[in-house]
Amino acid sequence: xxxxxxxxxxxxxxxxxxxxCITGPISLLKGLSVTLGYFFNPKSVVTEQYPxxxxxxxxxxxxxxxxxxIEDKEGENLCTACKLCEKACPNASINILTTKNIAGKMVLxxxxxxxxxxxxxxxxxxxCPFGAIQMNPEFEFSHQNKDVFEMVLNQKEGRF
Amino acid sequence: MMHTSITHPIGDFVRxxxxxxxxxxxxxxxxxxxxxxAVAIGTAPILIYMERKVCAAIQCRLGPMRLGYRGTLQTIAxxxxxxxxxxxxxxxxxxxxxxxAPMLSLTAPFLALTMIPxxxxxxxxxxxxxxxxxxxxNAFGILGMLIGGWASNNKYSLLGSLRSGAQMIxxxxxxxxxxxxxxxxxxSASLMEITQSQSGGLFQWWIFKIPGLGFIAFILFFISSTxxxxxxxxxxxxxEQELTGGYHTEYNGTAFAMFYLAEYINIVLASSIxxxxxxxxxxxxxxxxxxxxxxxxxxxxxxxxxxxxxFMIWAYMVVRWTFVRPRVDQLxxxxxxxxxxxNLLVLxxxxxxxxxxxx
Numbered sequence: 001x002x003x004x005x006x007x008x009x010x011x012x013x014x015x016x017x018x019x020x021c022i023t024g025p026i027s028l029l030k031g032l033s034v035t036l037g038y039f040f041n042p043k044s045v046v047t048e049q050y051p052x053x054x055x056x057x058x059x060x061x062x063x064x065x066x067x068x069x070i071e072d073k074e075g076e077n078l079c080t081a082c083k084l085c086e087k088a089c090p091n092a093s094i095n096i097l098t099t100k101n102i103a104g105k106m107v108l109x110x111x112x113x114x115x116x117x118x119x120x121x122x123x124x125x126x127x128c129p130f131g132a133i134q135m136n137p138e139f140e141f142s143h144q145n146k147d148v149f150e151m152v153l154n155q156k157e158g159r160f
Numbered sequence: 161m162m163h164t165s166i167t168h169p170i171g172d173f174v175r176x177x178x179x180x181x182x183x184x185x186x187x188x189x190x191x192x193x194x195x196x197x198a199v200a201i202g203t204a205p206i207l208i209y210m211e212r213k214v215c216a217a218i219q220c221r222l223g224p225m226r227l228g229y230r231g232t233l234q235t236i237a238x239x240x241x242x243x244x245x246x247x248x249x250x251x252x253x254x255x256x257x258x259x260x261a262p263m264l265s266l267t268a269p270f271l272a273l274t275m276i277p278x279x280x281x282x283x284x285x286x287x288x289x290x291x292x293x294x295x296x297x298n299a300f301g302i303l304g305m306l307i308g309g310w311a312s313n314n315k316y317s318l319l320g321s322l323r324s325g326a327q328m329i330x331x332x333x334x335x336x337x338x339x340x341x342x343x344x345x346x347x348s349a350s351l352m353e354i355t356q357s358q359s360g361g362l363f364q365w366w367i368f369k370i371p372g373l374g375f376i377a378f379i380l381f382f383i384s385s386t387x388x389x390x391x392x393x394x395x396x397x398x399x400e401q402e403l404t405g406g407y408h409t410e411y412n413g414t415a416f417a418m419f420y421l422a423e424y425i426n427i428v429l430a431s432s433i434x435x436x437x438x439x440x441x442x443x444x445x446x447x448x449x450x451x452x453x454x455x456x457x458x459x460x461x462x463x464x465x466x467x468x469x470x471f472m473i474w475a476y477m478v479v480r481w482t483f484v485r486p487r488v489d490q491l492x493x494x495x496x497x498x499x500x501x502x503n504l505l506v507l508x509x510x511x512x513x514x515x516x517x518x519x
Contacts, residue, residue, distance in 0.1 A: 021498075028483060035218045035482040047222040 059137035064120040067094075067113055068136045068153060075155035078132035081108040088127035093118040099157060108158030115141065116149040192284045196273050204424040205235040207473065214477040242420075245413035250313055253410070257311035262411065262418035265304030269425035271297045276432045277352045279442045279461035290351040291343055294433065295336045298388070301422065302328045305397070308419070309407035320406030323488065324390055324397030330495045331387035331394070337503040338381040341510050342366060342437040351433075355441030361448055365440040370513055377506050378438045382475070384499065385430040387491075390423070391476060393483035396491055431472035432465075439468050 038044045048057060059065070071077045086094045092114075099109035122135050133153075143149070174187045209224075209232065216223030224231025249258045272294045274284035287293055302325055309321020343349045345366060346357040358365045367374045387394035398406035408419045435441060442461030446453045486494065 017497075031482050032478070035478060038220055039214070039217045039478065044220045045217075045222055046220050049222070049225065 059139065063137050063139070064122050064135040065138040066115055066120075066136060066141070066151075067118065067124065067133055069111055069133055070131070071155065077108075077154055077156075077158065078130045079108045079111065079154065079158050080130060080132075081106060081158055082129070084127045084129065085124035085133060088123045090121065090123065091117050091119065094124060101157075108154060111153040113151045113153050114149060115151060116146060192274070196270060196284065199278075200270060200273060200425045200428065201421065203428050204421050205239060207424045207427060208238070209235045210473070211477055214474065215481045218478065218481045239417070242417040243414060247413040247415060250410050252313040254311040254313070257307050258410075259415065261304045261308030261311060262415045262422070263304075265301050265308070265422040266418045266425070268297050268300035268304070269422060269429045271300070272429050273425070273432070275351050276429070276436065277355055277441060278465050282442075282462055283352060286350055286352045288348075288350045291339045291349040291354075295332070295339065298332065298335075301426065302332075304419075304422070305407045308411070312407075312410035314410050316404065317407055317409045320397055320403065320409065324406060327394065327396050327488075327491060328388060328390065330492060331384045331499075334380065334384040334495065334499045334503045335388050337500075337507060338377055338384060339433070339437065341377050341503075341507050344507070345370065345510055345514060351436050351441075355436055355443065358440045359443055361446040362440075365438065365443075365445075367438040370510065373506060373509055373513065374438070376502075377510075378434070380499065380503055380506065381434055381438065382479075385434065386476065386479060387495070389426050389430055389476070391427070392480040393485050394491060395485065396488055399485060427473055427476060428469065431469045431476070434472050435465065435468040439472075441465060441468075 095112040097110040224234040227233040275290045277283040309317040442465040444456040
């Protein structure tokens, strides 16, 4: 085998060379088929012309805008004021103020949410054991008055 | 612009009103210069706009949309911004050579554009050594890049210019050899005669006339001219994602605009050479069907030429935004180990085809 080494490397080199001559153009053509597919298909454009298409714009399902409490039509929510979201929040953007109902049980009084310090990390949503909160797709937050960002999320006091 | 064989209305008019008939020559010269400048400078903003739109479409974007109808005024705004910027040279730069370099780079494509037959009577000079002239003049562009990097008094500019100089000089060999192939098969180095040798329909173009070999030669021309133009995937000199800007790092304002303009005129030039040598120049693609041909022949030659050139430019752009950039050593290995041997093989096969089969 040893005396054949030079000839085998020679054959090896040229077989590699020939292989690259065939696989190279094929891979280039694969790339071209992708880009030409995008070029000739106007539907592939993902850019949103934002201020013009404000009415028809739909955010993606997983977009995380501001936090909201899931409420039904009467304003009832599922929050039990367990304060797990408050503990999960890394920068103290949530404050739960509790109160007592007629039975003397501790319930949700006010769900305070500070949008200005919130980073939309959604750790609170993951921490909630009752699925009472979610991130909604709203994203137009700009405002002249920063007091607007201190929000009370619940309309009614909690029942549970 | 003026072919000597035709009587020219503007030339006749100048001869009739001026006391010196010799003035007509000067007017011809002036008109030619203005026409070439208009073609070269007028196409550059259009090409920049086209480049933006093509790359946007390939990357699922829209490109410039705000300024003017679908962003058409964006390029003009960019050009104005560049022109109004202050022009200054870095400390310690060789000022004379520093400002000479972009002018040299810009002169080369202008000189070469005079050789291109845009239509039967639309050519500035019909030199019998058109192809060697273009190859020779193209080297001016490399000279501009090299001394531009040298005069900047910046080691990175110098390195960038040497990288691009090495690349362009290497690829110029295969670029020239492919043009030699065309000169060999068509039997003339004049671009007008090369175009005329392809008359008689779509399948008389050099890309189709020699079965298989013409197409390979066209692909080789396309690769080597892409490298010659310093465009991606061979834009080692100014790899935007990795380097600052190569040889033109220290340039700004008008001087930078001149390098940029030279780049885009070079695209027009390379596409024009490709169209003239392989795609039949200004000749219409006659299919051999009477009813269609009678319509095709009515469209003037320069429109066919512009359409073919635009197609070539579009192909350059698609290639630029699709393929990945090779390393420097891969680039050189590709040229010296693959492209050049293949070029020589194509030359030999072409010679055999001419001598044993003929047209």
